[in-house]
Amino acid sequence: MENLIHSHDEYFKLDFLCSELSKDKEFSAVSDIFALLADSTRLKIFWLLCHSKECVLNIAGVMKMTMPAVSHHLRLLKDSGLIECYRDGKEVFYTAVENERGKILHGIIEKLMVMTCPDFKIEHESINENSEYLENQVETIKGVHDYLLRNISRRITIEDVAHQFAMNTTTLKTVFKDVYGTSLAAHIKMHRMEEAARLLKETDKNINDIAQSVGYESQSKFSAVFKEFYQVTPAEFRRSQALRNN
Numbered sequence: 001m002e003n004l005i006h007s008h009d010e011y012f013k014l015d016f017l018c019s020e021l022s023k024d025k026e027f028s029a030v031s032d033i034f035a036l037l038a039d040s041t042r043l044k045i046f047w048l049l050c051h052s053k054e055c056v057l058n059i060a061g062v063m064k065m066t067m068p069a070v071s072h073h074l075r076l077l078k079d080s081g082l083i084e085c086y087r088d089g090k091e092v093f094y095t096a097v098e099n100e101r102g103k104i105l106h107g108i109i110e111k112l113m114v115m116t117c118p119d120f121k122i123e124h125e126s127i128n129e130n131s132e133y134l135e136n137q138v139e140t141i142k143g144v145h146d147y148l149l150r151n152i153s154r155r156i157t158i159e160d161v162a163h164q165f166a167m168n169t170t171t172l173k174t175v176f177k178d179v180y181g182t183s184l185a186a187h188i189k190m191h192r193m194e195e196a197a198r199l200l201k202e203t204d205k206n207i208n209d210i211a212q213s214v215g216y217e218s219q220s221k222f223s224a225v226f227k228e229f230y231q232v233t234p235a236e237f238r239r240s241q242a243l244r245n246n
Helices: 011-021 024-036 040-051 056-063 067-079 100-116 120-150 158-164 169-180 184-202 207-213 219-230 234-245
Strands: 083-088 091-096
Touching (some): 040 067, 056 067, 056 091, 067 083, 158 184, 207 219, 219 234
16 A cells, blocks of 8 residues: 555555455446346336236236336346246246345335435335235235136126125225236236237137137127237237248
């Protein structure tokens, strides 16, 4: 430390700091984490998963992204050890890893958000209060979700579900949206369209039968909804898949 221009009589402290700065591996590891979260979309997904457990479909809906784009970010976050996944029935859910590193990063993100966005604190407190309120009802809502998937070919009303699971309709809709990130109707519609796409790719069923299989009595109504999701009609989708496989 003899050659320092500005020593300020802090030789011991500077010796220690220089020793720490030589730890390239440690600084590189920290730098990699900040680089990973430098992407605002990835940061949002990590923050979301610090507060909830979500499937790719829900994250795509909340973030207004395609499922492949969401999967790309999830893969990077998972490879870095910031998030983990688990299977619950047919669904794969993602959530932040509950370790010291994850908690510290989550805390840093929220403190910076409070400092830079004054309205964030009030909104965030509201989210936490709502999440605590919903905690005891999550299992019931999962039961609702699984029941609807098992009966995807039936047109079941919200009133029917509310009666079967002993919930009023308003609570059912509110809690479902908090747990899965989209309305009950929109979420089940997405599952219907996913199942329809699978049947178009993997079976020779005619389009009317597929419409019936996913709960649509009208083939024209089914085709219109399918086109909303995939930007092509069911027949066009099937042809494109056949060409891709040949």
